[in-house]
Amino acid sequence: MLPQEVNSIEEKMISPEKAEEAKLKARYPNLGNKPGGSDLLRKRLQKGQKYFDSGDYNMAKAKIKNKQLPTAAPEKTEITGDHIPTPQDLPQRKPSLVASKLAG
Amino acid sequence: ADIISTVEFNHTGELLATGDKGGRVVIFQQEIENKNQPQFRSEYNVYSTFQSHEPEFDYLKSLEIEEKINKIRWLPQKNAAQFLLSTNDKTIKLWKISERDKRPEGYNLKEEDGRYKDPNTITSLRVPVLKPMDLMVEASPRRVFANAHTYHINSVSVNSDNETYLSADDLRINLWHLEITDRSFNIVDIKPANMEELTEVITAAEFHPHQCNTFVYSSSKGTIRLCDMRASALCDKHSKLFEEPEDPSNRSFFSEIISSISDVKFSHNGRYMMTRDYLSVKIWDLNMENRPVETYQVHEYLRSKLCSLYENDCIFDKFECCWNGNDSVVMTGSYNNFFRMFDRGHRRDVTLEASRENSKPMQVLKPRKVCTGGKRKKDEISVDSLDFNKKILHTAWHPQDNIIAVATTNNLYIFQDKVN
Numbered sequence: 458m459l460p461q462e463v464n465s466i467e468e469k470m471i472s473p474e475k476a477e478e479a480k481l482k483a484r485y486p487n488l489g490n491k492p493g494g495s496d497l498l499r500k501r502l503q504k505g506q507k508y509f510d511s512g513d514y515n516m517a518k519a520k521i522k523n524k525q526l527p528t529a530a531p532e533k534t535e536i537t538g539d540h541i542p543t544p545q546d547l548p549q550r551k552p553s554l555v556a557s558k559l560a561g
Numbered sequence: 562a563d564i565i566s567t568v569e570f571n572h573t574g575e576l577l578a579t580g581d582k583g584g585r586v587v588i589f590q591q592e593i594e595n596k597n598q599p600q601f602r603s604e605y606n607v608y609s610t611f612q613s614h615e616p617e618f619d620y621l622k623s624l625e626i627e628e629k630i631n632k633i634r635w636l637p638q639k640n641a642a643q644f645l646l647s648t649n650d651k652t653i654k655l656w657k658i659s660e661r662d663k664r665p666e667g668y669n670l671k672e673e674d675g676r677y678k679d680p681n682t683i684t685s686l687r688v689p690v691l692k693p694m695d696l697m698v699e700a701s702p703r704r705v706f707a708n709a710h711t712y713h714i715n716s717v718s719v720n721s722d723n724e725t726y727l728s729a730d731d732l733r734i735n736l737w738h739l740e741i742t743d744r745s746f747n748i749v750d751i752k753p754a755n756m757e758e759l760t761e762v763i764t765a766a767e768f769h770p771h772q773c774n775t776f777v778y779s780s781s782k783g784t785i786r787l788c789d790m791r792a793s794a795l796c797d798k799h800s801k802l803f804e805e806p807e808d809p810s811n812r813s814f815f816s817e818i819i820s821s822i823s824d825v826k827f828s829h830n831g832r833y834m835m836t837r838d839y840l841s842v843k844i845w846d847l848n849m850e851n852r853p854v855e856t857y858q859v860h861e862y863l864r865s866k867l868c869s870l871y872e873n874d875c876i877f878d879k880f881e882c883c884w885n886g887n888d889s890v891v892m893t894g895s896y897n898n899f900f901r902m903f904d905r906g907h908r909r910d911v912t913l914e915a916s917r918e919n920s921k922p923m924q925v926l927k928p929r930k931v932c933t934g935g936k937r938k939k940d941e942i943s944v945d946s947l948d949f950n951k952k953i954l955h956t957a958w959h960p961q962d963n964i965i966a967v968a969t970t971n972n973l974y975i976f977q978d979k980v981n
Contacts, residue, residue, distance in 0.1 A: 473865035478813040480868040488814070497818075498759050498781065502712055502731055505624040505650070514618045514625060 565968040567955055571635040571643065574959040577605055577966055578645060579973055580630025584614040586647055586700075588658065589973075602923075603964050605975055609658055611700040614649040626651050632717045634726070636739075644703070646726060650713040653728055655704035655739065661697045665689040709735050709745045716766045722773040729766035729778060736790075748796045749778060749788065764879075765825045772831070779836060783820030785845065803834075803850045805843070815867045815876070823879035828888040829960075835891055837882040840864060842893050842903065857903040857910065860895045862933040862944045875949050886961045894953025897942065898969050899929055915953060915967045915974040925979055 482488060508514040563581040570577050577589040590608035617626040628649055636644040642659040667689040671677055712730035719726045727748070728735050734749035749766075753759055761782040769775035774790045786799035807816065819839040827834045833854075836843050840861060843853035859880075863870060870876040875896075882893040894900045895912070903910045912929045920926055932941040955968040963978040 472811060472813070474811070474813045474815055474867060477865060477867040478815060481814060481871060484868075484872075498762055499756070501762065501781075502759075503624070504713055505619075505627065508618075508623050508625065510623055511618055511620055514623075518616075 564970055565955060565973060566629050567631060567633050568957045568966050568968050568973065569633045569635060569645075570957050570959055570966065571645075572637050572960060574961055574964065576608065576635070576643060577957070577975075578633045578635065578647075579966075579968065580613065580633050580647055582627075582629045584612055584616070584628030584630060584649065586611055586613045586630060586633065586645075586656070603962075603975070603977055609698040609700050611656070613647045613654060613656065613702075614652065617651070619651075631714055634717050634719050636719055637723060639723075646717050646719065648714050648717050648728065651707070651710055653706040653714070653717060653737075654702050655706070656700050657703045658698060658700045661699060662693060662695075663691040664694045666692045704739070704742050706737055706742050706745065709737075715764060718766060718768045718776065720768045720773050721771055725773075727766060727768060727776060729763050731762040734763065734766055734776075734778060734796075746794070748790065748794070750795065750797060764822050767825055767827055767834075770827050770829060770831045777825055777827070777834060779822035779825040781821040782817060783822055783838060785822065785825060785834070785836060787847065801847070801850050803845050803853075805852045815871065818871070818876055819867070824881040826882060826884060828884050829886065830888055833888065835882055835884065837880050837893055839876060839878075839880075842882055842891060844891070844905070855905060857891070857901075859893055859901050860899075860931070862931055865933075866944065870949070873949065875952075878952055879954060880952075881955050883956055883958045885958045885963070890958075892956050892958060892965065894956055894967070896949050896952050897947040898951040898953060899931075900953045900956060900967055913976075915969050915972075915976075916951075917972075926976065 508517065563583040563585065565579050565581050567580040568577070569579075575591045575593065577591075579587050579589075581587070586609075587607060588609040589605035592604040592606060613630055614628040616628045618624075619626055626649065630647050630649060632646075632648050634646045636646070636655075638644075642657050645656050645658070647654055647656060666673065667687055669678075669683060669686060669689075670680070706728070710728065710730040710733070712732050714728055714730050716729040717726060718729075724740075725736055725738050728737065728745075729749075732750065732752040733747055735745040736748045737745045749763070751761070751763065761780045761784075764779045764781055766776060766778035769777075775787065776790070777785050777787045779785045783804065785803040787801040787803070788796035789800045790796060792798070792800060807820075822836045822838050824837040825834055832847060834845050834847065836845065836853075837859075840863060841859055842857045844855040844857075846854045867876060880894050882891060884891055889906050890902055890904050892900060892902045898914050898916045899912050900915060901910060901912050912931070913926045914920070914929050927940075930938075930941045931947065932938065932943055937943050951969060953967055953969055957966045959965065965976050967974045967976065
């Protein structure tokens with residue numbers, strides 16, 4: 458065995474932890490540059506999903522509730538070309554939220 | 562089935578409570594018939610289920626407050642009812658669980674189904690009598706201890722004086738009186754004036770089992786502080802500091818993370834305490850601060866996997882630990898639905914698995930072994946095939962008998978000593 462090989466094996470035997478640390482630093486070179494300890498701690502202190510506001514939170518909750526009730530039947534049946542549609546049959550088009558780029 | 566987040570026997574072991582991520586508490590009761598017969602096998606059946614906490618929204622910080630039950634602690638029984646404290650991140654509640662097995666019958670003004678009688682039809686007077694009915698178990702919230710914690714509650718501990726209890730969050734510990742909900746005393750505050758200087762957080766806290774003035778709290782840096790409430794109102798200065806010196810040459814990026822103590826438990830006799838960090842369980846003599854008296858390796862083979870365990874966040878898993886009734890054996894969980902027991906006196910340890918696929922009910926559990934080297938023997942499991950999503954974080958030991966409760970992610974297992 459070459460002396461370099463022996464050395465690296467010895468190092469691994471001495472500290473698998475240090476070998477793992479080297480692996481981590483290789484993947485994330487910027488790790489630990491900032492005061493890492495307090496970053497981790499701060500993330501821990503602020504556990505919990507952040508929402509924009511309570512409206513956002515309630516919407517998210519409602520979405521989860523809806524997902525849990527897949528048996529709710531779709532309200533409108535789509536018209537699929539059995540007959541020529543009349544204006545009353547067409548679904549109402551919601552006004553576009555995005556203002557036209559031509560305006561203003 | 563929801564994710565189990567805490568497991569706790571009551572003081573007699575007759576009741577076993579579990580809390581889950583959905584804020585529910587399920588209590589199991591031990592079947593005590595035939596207890597003196599040699600073939601007796603404990604069965605725990607569902608006794609009561611109730612919704613303890615609901616999700617809330619912190620409007621000031623726009624953060625969700627999880628309803629997950631972080632801890633349940635039973636109060637010693639004082640009367641016919643049972644009481645327990647259950648807590649989520651922000652609010653502690655005292656629940657009363659009581660049985661109703663009689664109901665009054667023979668009202669004068671009401672029919673049996675509850676409808677009111679026409680008063681004109683009543684011609685005679687009778688005294689209602691109590692008649693037996695099917696057992697009904699009712700849970701009602703008796704106290705709500707709210708708005709005392711800015712950070713997330715990790716521990717609750719009932720004092721041996723049976724009047725007070727402590728609750729601990731990441732930076733503060735508060736002392737409460739069980740009867741008083743609008744006031745609580747802060748007894749430990751480690752919040753730095755400048756949050757940039759934050760170096761450690763409180764990870765667990767517990768009152769001494771007999772000395773009502775003594776409590777301990779553990780930190781994310783691997784230290785345990787013992788405090789005496791007689792010394793001062795604010796126990797920021799510890800009475801004892803338990804810390805094992807570290808070899809600086811062994812220090813790595815992971816050292817502090819894996820030294821973080823995830824659980825601390827006094828022994829029943831009050832002479833020792835046990836701490837759990839990521840890779841080991843340590844037993845400390847309360848009279849010796851500079852090192853533990855015993856150290857047990859839970860899964861040392863993970864030391865060479867720390868990089869991936871950091872990446873998948875498993876390195877931050879918080880394992881709990883527990884003592885058996887006479888403090889001779891300690892137990893803690895691991896990955897792959899494995900749990901470990903260390904017999905202190907006989908210096909023996911065993912790895913067992915909680916899994917329906919690998920063992921049938923009433924079957925003696927087979928010890929497991931994880932192999933680290935290249936050559937894997939038959940029945941051994943290699944480190945790389947361990948399932949890190951199957952973690953046993955919560956375990957509990959019956960206070961007197963050799964009955965243990967082990968919680969996998971979604972299931973609760975109850976094991977007991979082999980009956981001859």
